[in-house]
Amino acid sequence: MKLLNGQVALVTGASRGIGRAIALTFAREGAKVAAAARNESELKQLCDEINGMGGSAVPVCLDLRSEKSIKNAVREVTSMLGPIDILVNNAGVMSLKKIVDTPTEVWDEIMSTNVRGVFLMCREVLPSMIQRKKGRIINIGSLAGRRGYDEQGAYCASKHALVGFSKVLAIETQNFGIRVHVLSPGGVLTDLSRDLRASRGEPEDSPEWMTPEEVAKAALYLCTQDGAAMTDELCLRRFASEPWR
Numbered sequence: 679m680k681l682l683n684g685q686v687a688l689v690t691g692a693s694r695g696i697g698r699a700i701a702l703t704f705a706r707e708g709a710k711v712a713a714a715a716r717n718e719s720e721l722k723q724l725c726d727e728i729n730g731m732g733g734s735a736v737p738v739c740l741d742l743r744s745e746k747s748i749k750n751a752v753r754e755v756t757s758m759l760g761p762i763d764i765l766v767n768n769a770g771v772m773s774l775k776k777i778v779d780t781p782t783e784v785w786d787e788i789m790s791t792n793v794r795g796v797f798l799m800c801r802e803v804l805p806s807m808i809q810r811k812k813g814r815i816i817n818i819g820s821l822a823g824r825r826g827y828d829e830q831g832a833y834c835a836s837k838h839a840l841v842g843f844s845k846v847l848a849i850e851t852q853n854f855g856i857r858v859h860v861l862s863p864g865g866v867l868t869d870l871s872r873d874l875r876a877s878r879g880e881p882e883d884s885p886e887w888m889t890p891e892e893v894a895k896a897a898l899y900l901c902t903q904d905g906a907a908m909t910d911e912l913c914l915r916r917f918a919s920e921p922w923r
Contacts, residue, residue, distance in 0.1 A: 680708030681902055686759045688712040688752070690740060690799065691769030693720035695868035696818060699890035700766055700897050705733035707898060712755040712762075714740035715769065734759075742769055742795030743787070752802040761806045764901060767796045768818040770836075777831040785832045792836035793843065800847060804856075811855040816897055817844050819862035821913065825923070837862075841911070848910065857908065859900045863893045864915040864923075886919040 687704045691697035692713035705711045705728040713721050713728075713735055721737035728735035736758050741747040755762060771791045773784050796817060807813030822830055823837030841860055848858035865887045896914050903909060915921075 680706075681898065682764070683708035684710065685763040686710045686712065686755070686761060687764040687766065688714060688738075688755050688762050688803070689766040689768060690714045690742065690795075692724060693717040696863075696866060696890045696893050697766070697768040698724055699894035700768060701735065702728065703891070703894040703898050704764070704901075705735055706731075709734075709764070710759045711735040712738050712751075712759060714738040714751055714755075716741055740769075742799070743790045745798055748795070748798045748802055752799075756806070761810060762803050763812070764814045764816070765799060765803050766816045766818065766897065767799055769795065770818065772830065772833040774829045775831075776829055780832055788832040788836050789839075792833070793839045796840060797843065804851065807856050808851070808854045813851075813854075813856040814859070814901060815847065815851075815856065816859045816861055816900055818893075818897075819844075819860045819911070821862055821864045821915070821923070823860075823862055824913070845910075857903065859909060860911040861893070861897055861900065862911060862913045863888060863896075864913075864919055866890060866893055886916050888914065888916050 682704055687709040689697050689701045689711060692701045693715035701711045701713045701724060711728060713724050715721055718739055725735040725737045738751050738754055740751040771788055800815060817840055819840050820837045822834045823841045826834050844858055844860045851858060867887045867889055893914060896912055900909060900912060
């Protein structure tokens with residue numbers, strides 16, 4: 679039997695990068711995937727690929743900056759696929775600017791997507807999970823949530839906030855059988871990190887950068903933890919990068 683057979687998984691930021699890789703990986707393991715993002719054409723391509731390989735996926739248009747959009751998306755997924763078993767809060771934005779040069783609107787957009795959007799997504803799916811006394815939430819963090827990086831003030835602040843939020847979420851939902859994980863990768867080869875790689879002059883094939891598929895495998899591993907063992911936070915790096923940074 680496949681590892682996620684029949685489970686409904688809602689993945690945000692699923693149109694590309696880590697989210698796309700997670701959606702594909704979960705679908706291969708039997709999950710019914712709700713692929714959510716703003717780019718409808720890319721979502722359709724992803725879902726066509728999943729359904730074409732015998733999996734199950736539906737596209738869901740979602741703007742994490744809009745509470746109405748989030749409510750509609752969760753309602754739509756539940757109507758089409760059933761109650762959500764796994765929520766992967768993956769969507770995120772970043773900007774490379776010194777704190778002194780960061781416009782307020784850039785700060786607000788990063789916080790709105792990376793923190794407020796996660797809060798709203800969790801709040802929307804929790805009632806069903808609490809009622810059924812089961813569920814899993816994977817919040818995609820970053821090593822930027824454990825240390826500071828030059829020109830990433832807003833992004834680091836948002837990922838530190840995500841860790842704090844996840845800690846409280848885990849405490850408040852533990853008695854309802856809900857498992858909350860933070861998956862914190864280092865550098866990953868995605869569109870989100872393209873400007874960062876360019877600013878460092880690092881090539882696409884740098885051994886210190888992971889692939890989205892490697893992160894997706896880690897997310898799948900977290901979904902297999904149904905016994906007494908529990909991983910609160912999983913930090914992920916390439917073997918070639920600096921240990922324990």
